[in-house]
Each structure stands twice: as C-alpha cells, then as structure tokens.
Amino acid sequence: xxxxxxxxxxxxxxxxxxxxxxxxxxxxxxxxxxxxxxxxxxxxxxxxxxxxxxxxxxxxxxxxxxxxxxxxxxxxxxxxxxxxxxxxxxxxxxxxxxxxxxxxxxxxxxxxx
Amino acid sequence: xxxxxxxxxxxxxxxxxxxxxxxxxxxxxxxxxxxxxxxxxxxxxxxxxxxxxxxxxxxxxxxxxxxxxxxxxxxxxxxxxxxxxxxxxxxxxxxxxxxxxxxxxxxxxxxxxx
Numbered sequence: 001x002x003x004x005x006x007x008x009x010x011x012x013x014x015x016x017x018x019x020x021x022x023x024x025x026x027x028x029x030x031x032x033x034x035x036x037x038x039x040x041x042x043x044x045x046x047x048x049x050x051x052x053x054x055x056x057x058x059x060x061x062x063x064x065x066x067x068x069x070x071x072x073x074x075x076x077x078x079x080x081x082x083x084x085x086x087x088x089x090x091x092x093x094x095x096x097x098x099x100x101x102x103x104x105x106x107x108x109x110x111x112x113x
Numbered sequence: 114x115x116x117x118x119x120x121x122x123x124x125x126x127x128x129x130x131x132x133x134x135x136x137x138x139x140x141x142x143x144x145x146x147x148x149x150x151x152x153x154x155x156x157x158x159x160x161x162x163x164x165x166x167x168x169x170x171x172x173x174x175x176x177x178x179x180x181x182x183x184x185x186x187x188x189x190x191x192x193x194x195x196x197x198x199x200x201x202x203x204x205x206x207x208x209x210x211x212x213x214x215x216x217x218x219x220x221x222x223x224x225x226x227x
Contacts, residue, residue, distance in 0.1 A: 100158060
C-alpha cells in the first residue's frame with residue numbers, strides 16, 4: 001500500500017522562507033510531485049522529482065531523497081498569494097505495470113504580513 | 114488550448130438517487146484520473162485509466178461507484194444509490210501518459226447529497 005505524510009498546517013511571514021516536508025512509503029516509487037491548491041480551486045502542478053537532489057524553479061525548490069522516502073518543498077521570498085494548500089503526491093507502480101498518482105492530505109500554508 | 118472540463122459544476126441530489134459526472138480530458142492525453150476531495154481534506158484516489166489498459170479501480174470506495182472511459186477520451190463517473198457521505202468535490206485530471214506526466218485538473222463537480 002501507500003502512505004504519504006505531511007504537516008496539516010503551517011504559518012510563515014511574508015518575505016521569509018518556509019520548508020514543507022513530505023515522507024512517503026510506497027511499493028513501487030516512480031516520481032514525486034508537488035501541487036499547489038488555492039481554496040476553491042483545482043490543484044496546479046509545481047514540481048517533479050524522480051532522482052535524488054534539488055530541483056529549483058524560481059522561488060520554489062523541491063528536494064528528494066529516495067533512500068529516506070523524503071521530500072521537501074522550499075518556498076522563498078514568500079508572498080501573500082502563496083497562501084494555499086501544498087499537496088505532495090507520489091507516482092506508484094504498485095502491483096501493476098501502470099502507475100497511479102496518490103496524494104497526501106496537503107499542508108495548508110498561511111502567510112502573515 | 115482547452116483544458117480539462119467537467120460537468121456539471123454543481124449537483125444536488127436526494128439520497129438514494131443515481132448521479133453521473135462527466136470529464137472531458139485534454140485532447141491527446143492518454144491518462145485520466147478521478148479523485149474525491151472532502152472539505153479541507155486531501156485528494157482521495159478513485160480510479161485511473163491509461164490508454165487501452167484495464168483501469169486501476171483500487172480506490173473506488175464501494176460497488177456503488179463505477180467509471181467508464183469511452184474511446185480513450187471522455188469519462189463518466191457513476192454513483193448509484195447516493196449516500197450523504199458521498200458529498201464532496203469530484204476532481205478529474207488528465208496527463209500525457211509519458212515524460213514528467215504531470216496532471217492537469219478540471220474545475221471539479223461539487224456533489225451534495227441531501
């Protein structure tokens with residue numbers, strides 16, 4: 001089976017840096033995604049990691065350690081519009097050759113002025 | 114180009130009735146997913162279609178739930194004999210089926226069972 005854990009809520013200050021952690025257990029890991037979801041809207045893709053290391057994309061970076069089953073999303077120079085839920089998702093082969101994508105419960109990030 | 118579309122956007126139904134939710138994926142995307150999201154919660158995987166392969170139905174919560182994907186494109190999620198606990202936003206996503214294969218989500222259908 002699959003298990004994905006991330007903190008339920010976090011708060012950070014505008015202009016600061018925040019790190020959102022995600023740990024996972026899967027039977028056939030094949031990539032990890034981070035999505036952003038504003039309240040009342042659909043999730044949108046932020047980043048993808050399949051190899052160990054850091055992927056940087058503007059103010060957002062994502063890190064993966066496959067041996068530890070661990071990822072984090074790093075948000076720099078926080079802006080008020082970054083207030084949203086951040087969803088960690090894992091692509092898992094499971095028992096079949098096809099891969100499905102399983103989501104964690106999401107981390108609700110609040111940015112204060 | 115056009116994104117993923119879902120219909121209806123909102124559906125209110127009485128307990129015990131059947132409902133059909135529709136998803137039009139992005140043209141050319143071979144993978145299609147259905148998820149359910151209750152208020153303030155994460156996405157619960159329901160079912161996954163990839164090309165002509167047999168769908169992965171491992172997330173369907175009961176035999177009242179079923180889904181079809183006709184011609185490798187449009188998908189319909191059917192819930193029979195709806196219950197109040199079925200109330201949620203039902204999200205559909207499609208992906209290219211290759212490469213990074215990130216998902217593109219539709220706006221969702223908000224289902225309320227009274």
